[in-house]
Amino acid sequence: MTTPSSSRPTPPSPPRSPSSASRERVLARIRAATAGAGEAPDVPRDYLTRHVPDDPEALLGLLHENLADYRAQVHRTTENELPQLIGRLLDRRGARSVAVPPGLPERWLSATTAERRGDEPRLGPYELDATDAVVTGCALAVAETGTIVLDGGPGQGRRALTLVPDLHLCVVRTPQQVVASVPLALARLGPTRPLTWISGPSATSDIELNRVEGVHGPRTLEVILVTGGPSDGH
Amino acid sequence: MSGVFVGMPAFPEAARTAVADATLRSNLRHATHTIRDKRARAVAELADWVELREAGRRIKEQTLRHLDRHLLRLEESVTGAGGTVHWAADAEEANRIVADLVRATGETEVVKVKSMATQEIGLNEALAAEGIRAYETDLAELIVQLGDDRPSHILVPAIHRNRGEIRDVFRSEMGKWGRPAPDGLTDAPAELAEAARLHLREKFLRAKVGISGANFMVAETGTLVVVESEGNGRMCLTLPETLISVVGIEKVVPSWRDLEVFLQTLPRSSTAERMNPYTSMWTGTSDDDGPSAFHLVLLDAGRTDVLADETGRQALRCIRCSACLNVCPVYERAGGHAYGSVYPGPIGAILTPQLRGTASGIDASLPYASSLCGACYEVCPVAIDIPEVLVHLRERIVERGGPGHRRERATMKAAGWVLDHPSLLAAGERLATRTRALHPRNPPGARAWTESRDLPELPAEPFRDWWRKNRT
Ligand code: SF4
Numbered sequence: 034m035t036t037p038s039s040s041r042p043t044p045p046s047p048p049r050s051p052s053s054a055s056r057e058r059v060l061a062r063i064r065a066a067t068a069g070a071g072e073a074p075d076v077p078r079d080y081l082t083r084h085v086p087d088d089p090e091a092l093l094g095l096l097h098e099n100l101a102d103y104r105a106q107v108h109r110t111t112e113n114e115l116p117q118l119i120g121r122l123l124d125r126r127g128a129r130s131v132a133v134p135p136g137l138p139e140r141w142l143s144a145t146t147a148e149r150r151g152d153e154p155r156l157g158p159y160e161l162d163a164t165d166a167v168v169t170g171c172a173l174a175v176a177e178t179g180t181i182v183l184d185g186g187p188g189q190g191r192r193a194l195t196l197v198p199d200l201h202l203c204v205v206r207t208p209q210q211v212v213a214s215v216p217l218a219l220a221r222l223g224p225t226r227p228l229t230w231i232s233g234p235s236a237t238s239d240i241e242l243n244r245v246e247g248v249h250g251p252r253t254l255e256v257i258l259v260t261g262g263p264s265d266g267h
Numbered sequence: 268m269s270g271v272f273v274g275m276p277a278f279p280e281a282a283r284t285a286v287a288d289a290t291l292r293s294n295l296r297h298a299t300h301t302i303r304d305k306r307a308r309a310v311a312e313l314a315d316w317v318e319l320r321e322a323g324r325r326i327k328e329q330t331l332r333h334l335d336r337h338l339l340r341l342e343e344s345v346t347g348a349g350g351t352v353h354w355a356a357d358a359e360e361a362n363r364i365v366a367d368l369v370r371a372t373g374e375t376e377v378v379k380v381k382s383m384a385t386q387e388i389g390l391n392e393a394l395a396a397e398g399i400r401a402y403e404t405d406l407a408e409l410i411v412q413l414g415d416d417r418p419s420h421i422l423v424p425a426i427h428r429n430r431g432e433i434r435d436v437f438r439s440e441m442g443k444w445g446r447p448a449p450d451g452l453t454d455a456p457a458e459l460a461e462a463a464r465l466h467l468r469e470k471f472l473r474a475k476v477g478i479s480g481a482n483f484m485v486a487e488t489g490t491l492v493v494v495e496s497e498g499n500g501r502m503c504l505t506l507p508e509t510l511i512s513v514v515g516i517e518k519v520v521p522s523w524r525d526l527e528v529f530l531q532t533l534p535r536s537s538t539a540e541r542m543n544p545y546t547s548m549w550t551g552t553s554d555d556d557g558p559s560a561f562h563l564v565l566l567d568a569g570r571t572d573v574l575a576d577e578t579g580r581q582a583l584r585c586i587r588c589s590a591c592l593n594v595c596p597v598y599e600r601a602g603g604h605a606y607g608s609v610y611p612g613p614i615g616a617i618l619t620p621q622l623r624g625t626a627s628g629i630d631a632s633l634p635y636a637s638s639l640c641g642a643c644y645e646v647c648p649v650a651i652d653i654p655e656v657l658v659h660l661r662e663r664i665v666e667r668g669g670p671g672h673r674r675e676r677a678t679m680k681a682a683g684w685v686l687d688h689p690s691l692l693a694a695g696e697r698l699a700t701r702t703r704a705l706h707p708r709n710p711p712g713a714r715a716w717t718e719s720r721d722l723p724e725l726p727a728e729p730f731r732d733w734w735r736k737n738r739t
Contacts, residue, residue: 055360056354065575076322076325077321081315084312084315191555191557196502224550225550228547229548247464250497
C-alpha cells in the first residue's frame with residue numbers, strides 16, 4: 034500500500050498548454066488507422082421513442098410505481114396541500130434545517146418551522162453538511178425509468194445542494210413535468226446547464242451484491258407528485 | 268499501458284490458483300449469477316432491445332470511422348464552454364499532465380471516482396511518486412485500495428471479497444488513511460456502507476481537486492457524462508474547485524441525441540436497473556455551479572493501434588457494462604485477477620492484448636482464455652463479436668511466434684486449461700451453434716467498414732484437433 038506521505042510536492046508550476054505535438058500525433062495515428070476504410074453504415078433509429086402509450090394518468094401511475102420500486106418515498110398532493118405536506122415530511126424526518134435553492138416558491142416552505150438556509154451567498158461544503166434537508170423542484174421526471182432530472186433552473190439550485198444534505202424532497206408538477214421515456218427527456222433538456230439524473234436514493238451493491246441505500250448522496254429521497262397545479266408549468 | 272500487474276503469471280497459472288480458492292469461487296459464482304438473471308429481466312422489459320443494440324453498435328462504428336473529426340469537434344465544444352483539452356499519446360504523458368495540473372493547484376491530495384482509464388495508466392502510482400495522494404471513493408475501489416488489492420470486475424471491483432473480509436480490511440486499514448472504522452463494526456452491509464460514508468465524507472468536504480473518467484463525451488455539445496450509483500461521483504464532480512477528467516479517445520459520441528440509446532442500454536446491461544441512481548452531465552464550467560476549472564485529458568495509449576486492426580477495432584465500441592463478464596463460464600471459474608489487467612473477462616481477453624501487445628506470456632495467453640461459447644456476444648449491448656476477435660488474435664499470435672516459443676507455450680497452456688475443464692467446453696459447444704443462428708448478416712454496404720467476417724468457422728471439433736496437434 035502507498036503509505037501516507039507528509040512531504041509537500043515541489044512548488045506549483047503553471048499548467049502546461051495542451052500538448053500540440055501529441056495532439057498532432059494522435060490525430061495522425063487515427064487518420065492512418067482509418068485510411069482507406071469504407072464509409073460506416075448509417076445509424077438506424079428504428080427503436081421506439083417511448084414504450085408506453087401517451088396517457089397522462091397512466092404515465093403518472095408508472096412514474097409513481099417506478100420511483101417506489103427504486104426506494105424513493107412517493108407522495109401525491111395538490112398545489113393547495115403542498116406546503117402542509119412538505120412541513121409534515123420535514124418534521125417526520127426530524128429535519129431542523131433546510132437548504133433553500135434560489136427561486137423556490139416561498140409558499141412551499143410556509144408550513145415548516147425548520148430553519149431556512151438560502152444559497153446566496155453560497156453555502157460552504159461544511160455548512161451544507163450540517164444542513165438536514167433540501168427542498169427542490171425539478172426540470173422533469175421520466176416515467177419509464179422512475180427518474181427525476183434537475184438542471185439547476187429556478188427552485189433547483191446548484192448540484193451540491195441536492196447532494197450533501199441527507200434528505201432530499203423533490204416536487205414534480207404533473208402532468209406537465211412528466212415525460213414517458215429517456216429519448217423524450219433528452220429532447221427536452223439542454224446540455225448547457227449541469228444535469229443530474231436521480232433514480233432513487235444513493236445505493237451500492239458492492240458488498241456481496243446486497244443493495245444498500247445511502248452511501249454518499251442523500252439517504253432519503255421523497256418525491257412529491259403535485260396534481261391539479263397551475264398549468265403554466267412554473 | 269502501465270496497468271500491467273508486474274510479475275503476473277500467465278492466465279492458466281493464475282486461473283488455477285483462483286479455482287483452488289473456494290471462497291473466491293463461491294463469491295464470484297453468487298455475484299455473476301445474480302447480476303446475470305437480473306440483467307435478462309431488465310433487458311426483456313424493452314421491446315426494442317434489438318434495435319437499440321443495433322443503433323448503439325452503428326453509432327460507435329460511425330464515431331470510430333471519423334474519430335479525428337469528432338475529437339476535434341469535442342475539443343472545440345469543451346474549450347468553448349470554458350474547459351481545457353489536453354492530448355496524451357501514452358500513459359506516461361497522461362500521468363505527467365495530470366500530475367502537473369494537480370501540482371499547479373498546490374494541493375497534495377485528490378479525490379477520485381472509479382475510472383478504468385486511470386487504472387489502466389497507473390495514475391495513482393504516478394501521483395504518489397510526486398507526493399500526491401489519490402483517494403479512491405467508490406465503495407468497491409475503497410475496499411480494493413484499503414486492502415492493497417487489485418480490482419477483479421469492471422463494475423464490482425471487490426466482487427471477490429465477502430462481507431467478513433471487507434469488515435476486517437475496514438477495521439485494520441481505515442485509520443491509516445483517515446477516519447477509522449467505527450468501534451464494534453459488524454459485517455452487516457448497511458454498517459459497512461455507513462463506515463465508508465463517514466470515512467470518505469471528510470475527504471469530499473475538504474477536497475480541492477477531483478479526478479474522474481467519463482462514460483461518454485458528446486462532440487457536438489462538449490458534454491461529459493458519468494453514470495454511477497453511490498453518489499461519490501457527484502461528490503468528486505461537484506465539490507472540488509478543479510476537475511480533471513481522463514478519458515479514452517473512443518468514448519466520444521457525435522451527438523446529444525446518441526445518449527438516448529446508451530442511457531437505455533448501459534444501466535440495464537450493467538447493474539440490471541432501468542436507470543442507475545445517479546447520472547451527471549456537465550459541459551465545461553459554469554459560473555454558479557461546480558468546479559471553476561475543468562481539464563479534459565484525451566488518452567490514446569494504444570487505442571489507435573486497436574483502431575488500425577480491421578477485425579480488432581470493434582473492441583473500441585465497448586461501453587464497459589460488464590455484461591460479458593457475468594455470463595462468461597471461464598470468468599466465473601477463473602476470476603478477474605487471472606486476466607492480469609484492469610480489463611478482465613471476455614472484453615479484457617480481446618482488449619488487453621491489443622492495447623499492450625502480445626509480447627508477454629499473460630497477454631499472449633489471453634485470447635485462449637475462452638471456450639468461444641459466444642455468450643458474451645449475445646449479451647453485448649454494442650454487439651462486439653468477441654469470439655471473432657479472439658480467433659483473429661489467436662491467428663495473429665500464431666503467425667508471430669514460432670513453435671516452442673515462450674508465448675506459444677503460454678497460449679497452449681491457456682487453451683489446455685480451458686480444454687481440461689470439460690464443463691466449459693461443453694458449454695462452448697452447446698452455445699456456439701445456438702448463437703451462430705443469431706448472427707445478423709451485414710446489411711448491404713456495411714462490409715466496407717466493418718469487414719466483419721461471419722463468425723469464424725471454428726466448431727469445437729477442429730479446435731480440439733488443433734489443440735491436440737499443438738499440445739507439447
Ligand atoms: S464488451 Fe460488450 S458486454 Fe463486454 S463490457 Fe464491453 S460493452 Fe459490455
